[in-house]
Amino acid sequence: MSQANPYATDANFGGAFTPAAFAEESARAAFIRRTYSHLLGAICALMAIEFALFTLVPAETMDGMVQTMLGGFGWLIVLGAFMGASWLARSWANSSHSVGLQYAGLGLYVIAQAVILLPALYIAISVMKQPNIPILAAIITSVCFAGLTAIVFLTRVDLSSWGTYLMVAGLAAMGVVVAGLFFDFSLGLFFSGAMVMLACGYILYDTSNVLHHYNTSQHVAASLALFASVALLFYYVLRILMSFGSQD
Numbered sequence: 296m297s298q299a300n301p302y303a304t305d306a307n308f309g310g311a312f313t314p315a316a317f318a319e320e321s322a323r324a325a326f327i328r329r330t331y332s333h334l335l336g337a338i339c340a341l342m343a344i345e346f347a348l349f350t351l352v353p354a355e356t357m358d359g360m361v362q363t364m365l366g367g368f369g370w371l372i373v374l375g376a377f378m379g380a381s382w383l384a385r386s387w388a389n390s391s392h393s394v395g396l397q398y399a400g401l402g403l404y405v406i407a408q409a410v411i412l413l414p415a416l417y418i419a420i421s422v423m424k425q426p427n428i429p430i431l432a433a434i435i436t437s438v439c440f441a442g443l444t445a446i447v448f449l450t451r452v453d454l455s456s457w458g459t460y461l462m463v464a465g466l467a468a469m470g471v472v473v474a475g476l477f478f479d480f481s482l483g484l485f486f487s488g489a490m491v492m493l494a495c496g497y498i499l500y501d502t503s504n505v506l507h508h509y510n511t512s513q514h515v516a517a518s519l520a521l522f523a524s525v526a527l528l529f530y531y532v533l534r535i536l537m538s539f540g541s542q543d
Contacts, residue, residue: 333518494528
């Protein structure tokens with residue numbers, strides 16, 4: 296990353312777009328606080344949406360929703376809609392012209408994650424009757440996230456070179472998921488374990504970008520990237536725990 300004149304301005308944000316790596320200590324600390332407070336807010340919003348769905352939606356309606364999402368090519372449609380919503384949300388969150396649009400992007404992504412997580416949560420809580428599984432998955436995810444974040448913050452390592460490899464791995468994983476839906480084969484524990492590793496890689500990568508490559512005004516976009524990686528890790532930790540729970 297070049298250190299020659301890394302600053303640009305934009306009147307919409309009232310000042311310099313300063314990469315966190317070049318910002319003054321106080322500005323860098325404020326950016327990191329905003330990023331992680333927005334991440335916490337997104338997680339709390341996701342929990343609130345799921346709680347509202349499980350509390351307010353009648354059991355019969357919820358069961359029908361989940362069966363529709365998982366039946367036939369329903370899950371393929373859900374995945375396609377999720378990918379479209381994710382692209383739009385990231386585009387909005389990275390807007391350099393509207394703070395409101397950035398928050399709309401983060402909000403849209405939280406809603407999309409709530410939808411994509413709903414079937415797995417419903418199966419664990421209502422079908423398997425093991426509400427402790429999502430709680431345990433959340434604890435494991437939190438511990439992993441804290442450990443990976445500490446590694447990056449302590450070493451100050453720049454992992455921006457990982458971006459291409461993670462993107463290729465993510466596309467390959469999506470291809471396997473789609474193939475599994477078309478040809479009706481189970482992806483199994485090995486795939487879930489591989490996805491946990493991919494999610495951990497993304498957390499390291501995104502955390503490194505928070506320290507080195509995001510501008511100090513991009514806390515919404517940075518929090519969305521971290522939230523996406525945390526949600527991915529939670530989802531596949533949940534799937535692994537569910538697979539063990541179903542064997543009891």
